[in-house]
Amino acid sequence: MRVYHLKACDTCRKAIKALQVAGYELKLVDVRADGVDADTLTRLMAAAGRERLLNTRSTTWQGLDEADKADLSDQRAVALMVAHPTLMKRPVIEMDGAVHVGWTKEVQAALL
Numbered sequence: 735m736r737v738y739h740l741k742a743c744d745t746c747r748k749a750i751k752a753l754q755v756a757g758y759e760l761k762l763v764d765v766r767a768d769g770v771d772a773d774t775l776t777r778l779m780a781a782a783g784r785e786r787l788l789n790t791r792s793t794t795w796q797g798l799d800e801a802d803k804a805d806l807s808d809q810r811a812v813a814l815m816v817a818h819p820t821l822m823k824r825p826v827i828e829m830d831g832a833v834h835v836g837w838t839k840e841v842q843a844a845l846l
Contacts, residue, residue: 736761738770738778738826746825749837753827756846765819775812778826781833784811789823 735758739746753760763770779787788811789795795803802814815821827834827845834841 735759735827735829736763738763738765738822738828739824740764740766740820743824745837749825749827752842752846758829758845765822765824770815770819770822772812772816775815775822776808778828778833779808779812781831782826782835784808786835787811787823787826788815789821792821794818794820 735753737746737750737753737760739750739762741747741764750760750762775787784806798814798818802810823835825837827841829845834844
């Protein structure tokens with residue numbers, strides 16, 4: 735199981751702890767420290783959808799120029815997430831080809 739997270743994010747820390755307690759072996763990827771390449775983001779977006787993966791409510795998104803936000807294609811969204819990793823909603827949990835975004839009750843029910 736691979737978990738894309740931010741080490742400073744409380745929700746990510748809760749998810750990681752719960753998954754470890756449940757017995758999962760985790761490969762952790764800190765999106766800020768380690769980065770996420772375009773191919774990985776493209777794959778995650780294909781599985782989860784741009785609307786679920788791109789965090790348009792984040793302060794990073796709000797700080798972008800309007801030109802960056804306009805006419806947003808999947809390709810441009812990936813480029814923005816490569817340049818600004820905190821635009822990716824977190825945690826993103828990848829296991830056996832399935833991609834779960836966030837730490838919602840639905841994600842918890844599916845994994846715990």
